[in-house]
Amino acid sequence: xxxxxxxxxxxxxxxxxxxxxxxxxxxxxxxxxxxxxxxxxxxxxxxxxxxxxxxxxxxxxxxxxxxxxxxxxxxxxxxxxxxxxxxxxxxxxxxxxxxxxxxxxxxxxxxxxxxxxxxxxxxxxxxxxxxxxxxxxxxxxxxxxxxxxxxxxxxxxxxxxxxxxxxxxxxxxxxxxxxxxxxxxxxxxxxxxxxxxxxxxxxxxxxxxxxxxxxxxxxxxxxxxxxxxxxxxxxxxxxxxxxxxxxxxxxxxxxxxxxxxxxxxxxxxxxxxxxxxxxxxxxxxxxxxxxxxxxxxxxxxxxxxxxxxxxxxxxxxxxxxxxxxxxxxxxxxxxxxxxxxxxxxxxxxxxxxxxxxxxxxxxxxxxxxxxxxxxxx
Ligand code: GDP
Ligand code: MN
Numbered sequence: 001x002x003x004x005x006x007x008x009x010x011x012x013x014x015x016x017x018x019x020x021x022x023x024x025x026x027x028x029x030x031x032x033x034x035x036x037x038x039x040x041x042x043x044x045x046x047x048x049x050x051x052x053x054x055x056x057x058x059x060x061x062x063x064x065x066x067x068x069x070x071x072x073x074x075x076x077x078x079x080x081x082x083x084x085x086x087x088x089x090x091x092x093x094x095x096x097x098x099x100x101x102x103x104x105x106x107x108x109x110x111x112x113x114x115x116x117x118x119x120x121x122x123x124x125x126x127x128x129x130x131x132x133x134x135x136x137x138x139x140x141x142x143x144x145x146x147x148x149x150x151x152x153x154x155x156x157x158x159x160x161x162x163x164x165x166x167x168x169x170x171x172x173x174x175x176x177x178x179x180x181x182x183x184x185x186x187x188x189x190x191x192x193x194x195x196x197x198x199x200x201x202x203x204x205x206x207x208x209x210x211x212x213x214x215x216x217x218x219x220x221x222x223x224x225x226x227x228x229x230x231x232x233x234x235x236x237x238x239x240x241x242x243x244x245x246x247x248x249x250x251x252x253x254x255x256x257x258x259x260x261x262x263x264x265x266x267x268x269x270x271x272x273x274x275x276x277x278x279x280x281x282x283x284x285x286x287x288x289x290x291x292x293x294x295x296x297x298x299x300x301x302x303x304x305x306x307x308x309x310x311x312x313x314x315x316x317x318x319x320x321x322x323x324x325x326x327x328x329x330x331x332x333x334x335x336x337x338x339x340x341x342x343x344x345x346x347x348x349x350x351x352x353x354x355x356x357x358x359x360x361x362x363x364x365x366x367x368x369x370x371x372x373x374x375x376x377x
Pocket of ligand 1: 043045050051052053054055059061092093094095096122123191192204205206
């Protein structure tokens with residue numbers, strides 16, 4: 001789950017990270033007042049759940065409160081990567097002498113928290129990783145011991161030769177680790193962490209993603225979810241009990257079981273296609289679930305065809321078939337559907353689907369190939 005910068009800043013501040021004062025406001029007048037309260041210069045920042053706001057024009061400096069109101073007016077309503085800006089954060093601006101990247105993720109390989117720092121801050125870290133990977137210092141942290149002093153020294157010395165600054169950054173990294181662990185984040189990032197000409201260190205951006213699996217016990221954090229800023233399909237899927245992740249391809253996938261869904265996507269890629277989504281309708285799927293899945297997938301304009309790949313165990317193939325018929329009726333489907341149903345009640349399912357325009361496939365491979373063919377037309 002992604003949370004807004006304003007909320008991530010509050011979490012960081014709670015754990016002692018140096019975050020400039022800020023206010024979240026919905027309009028230009030609010031921005032003016034916030035700038036007066038905080039003291040100028042300020043920076044006005046679009047609050048949307050995507051990165052790269054700076055490049056998109058969603059982050060602007062203002063020297064006076066009048067200017068803050070003007071900048072807020074320009075940013076509010078702006079479309080950034082498909083999301084409309086409804087609120088802006090007005091924060092005290094700082095002078096920048098140096099910009100660092102500092103971040104944490106869960107490292108799958110070592111199955112431990114991983115801290116990353118780079119003196120190449122302020123820019124897209126994926127870009128740094130691609131072009132100059134040696135500029136990123138990675139440290140795997142053992143949660144039994146937390147961040148060790150020698151690990152801190154390795155990171156801080158890579159960022160600054162100045163002892164005072166290195167010391168400040170060391171304290172910040174320790175706090176970042178605490179915050180990351182406390183909210184059970186899957187990612188926590190400060191890009192950039194800046195050094196001012198006077199030698200102060202400030203976290204001027206804040207990004208935290210929370211591990212969805214921990215939300216049931218992270219009640220405070222769970223309340224920060226902003227559904228209006230999330231992908232609509234993903235919100236609806238969650239409500240319908242489906243697990244869904246939108247991707248950029250043209251082949252919609254309806255599959256039961258996360259493993260089979262992954263295998264289906266792999267096979268689509270293997271034969272040269274691009275999946276439009278990951279979707280697991282889970283076990284014991286009712287026709288309703290299939291219908292919900294279909295609606296969500298069809299909202300995506302890139303989808304040229306849908307591949308339904310069901311391995312009937314607890315999931316009954318006839319239930320899925322009924323769902324497909326219902327969906328076709330209700331949604332007036334005009335794109336090809338490739339269906340592979342195997343397992344429990346597959347005979348009944350085949351009976352139900354007989355005479356419809358659905359493209360049947362006997363094996364997964366055949367289904368995938370047919371879907372790719374259909375998507376090309
Ligand atoms: P992002 O583009 O979504 O990552 O948003 P950021 O919060 O990182 O802001 C983008 C850029 O705006 C930063 O990399 C800085 O260069 C600039 N910026 C943000 N806040 C300040 C500030 O307080 N002072 C100055 N001088 N620049 C800022
Ligand atoms: Mn940033």
